[in-house]
Amino acid sequence: MKRMEEMILKEGKILPGGVLKVGSFLNQQVDIHFMKEIGDEVARLYKDSGATKILTIESSGIPIAISAGFAMGLPVVYAKKNKSSNVSGDVYSTPVKSFTHGNTNNVVVTKEYLSADDKILIVDDFLAHGSALTGLIDIVNQAGAEVVGCVAAIEKGFQMGGDRLRAEGYRIESLAIVDEMTDDGITFREQ
Numbered sequence: 001m002k003r004m005e006e007m008i009l010k011e012g013k014i015l016p017g018g019v020l021k022v023g024s025f026l027n028q029q030v031d032i033h034f035m036k037e038i039g040d041e042v043a044r045l046y047k048d049s050g051a052t053k054i055l056t057i058e059s060s061g062i063p064i065a066i067s068a069g070f071a072m073g074l075p076v077v078y079a080k081k082n083k084s085s086n087v088s089g090d091v092y093s094t095p096v097k098s099f100t101h102g103n104t105n106n107v108v109v110t111k112e113y114l115s116a117d118d119k120i121l122i123v124d125d126f127l128a129h130g131s132a133l134t135g136l137i138d139i140v141n142q143a144g145a146e147v148v149g150c151v152a153a154i155e156k157g158f159q160m161g162g163d164r165l166r167a168e169g170y171r172i173e174s175l176a177i178v179d180e181m182t183d184d185g186i187t188f189r190e191q
Helices: 002-011 023-027 032-045 062-072 131-143 161-167
Strands: 013-015 019-021 053-057 076-079 091-098 103-110 119-127 146-156 172-182 185-188
Touching (some): 002 172, 002 185, 023 062, 053 062, 062 119, 076 103, 091 131, 103 131, 119 161, 131 146, 146 161
Parallel strands (some): 053 076
Antiparallel strands (some): 013 019, 172 185
């Protein structure tokens, strides 16, 4: 999605440790008009997937998933990073390591929200090493549901998570793939 690349170049900031800060439009302050464009693009990419639900992980994936849910007319389920008092009953659970935060969260989804009849489209803001998507795929598998594909707003191609998941047979669509980030700029993968 050329528009995503343009927004990254215009407003993104490269921080130490391979961090791409896009908080001004994607995951801290949300540009709602751009978010609608993202939802429409996800709907275009997966219009024939047969998806019945969208699954994401809190919190930065939620705006993207909701925009896609509106565009596709699908409910959105999100995995919480810890079982809290408002998560009742049995849950699907899996550990997910956050390289940005340097910790591991035990993410959970209440079992009543996913079933073996579901065809799940997984959506997240970033795909780097693939830990979040791998964890969400595990939750879908625990439910006996089917993963129809995964979407990342931004993929850090140089961290190889997307390539690994593609090699495992998953359909991965990224709206922009960053192949290189240096102090001199960003190089995008041709798609």
